[in-house]
Amino acid sequence: MRVITTKDIQGIAIAEGAHRDGHEWQIVAVFDRVNIRGGQSQFLPTGGGDPFFAHTLQPGEVVCNEDAQMWHNATDFAPVDPVQQGHRDIFIVATNRWHKRRYGEDFDQASMHNGVSNWQADRPAEVAEIVEAS
Incomplete structure (x- = not known):
């Protein structure tokens, strides 16, 4: 998934904000970050509150979470150089065991x-x- 940002377009990482998806496990891998600031990955207590994990993943970094145990979020981002377009490329895997298929x-x-x-x-x-x- 590629999300872009320019001086006129905010890079909205997760439109719905902090949430759960209903899968057992999720993996988010960052492949590329170009000319952006922000995009911090966060894990929060179910129901909200301050993040207990907050890290701006760099290319090659991955996080995994058990969806039922927490909410997840990523902050929006903007270009460092507003003259140039910025983007973040991520790969998301959400999985359930067969007997809990969605x-x-x-x-x-x-x-x-x-x-x-x-x-x-x-x-x-x-x-x-x-x-x-x-």
Whole structure:
């Protein structure tokens, strides 16, 4: 995900502010920061309050959090040199264990039935494992 900022565009890191996403675990990796100040990653007590973790991740740095245990946020950012555009590139992974999957059985069945690949032909062992677990 790339968020840009200019003298006219604020780099809004997280539009909704401090929040939880409903997944078990989340990983945020920063790949690039160019001409920006701000963008601090924060973990806060559930329900709000002062951050107990606050760090401006640099390229190559990663944070991981257990979503149910805390809120997360990132502060907005702006260009250091307002004549030049700035940006931050991040990669986000949100995951749940299979038995706590987010979308449920109806979604899984529709995905297998209407998915872009033919799961029955392409991955018969995986389909059999999913059916047996149901």
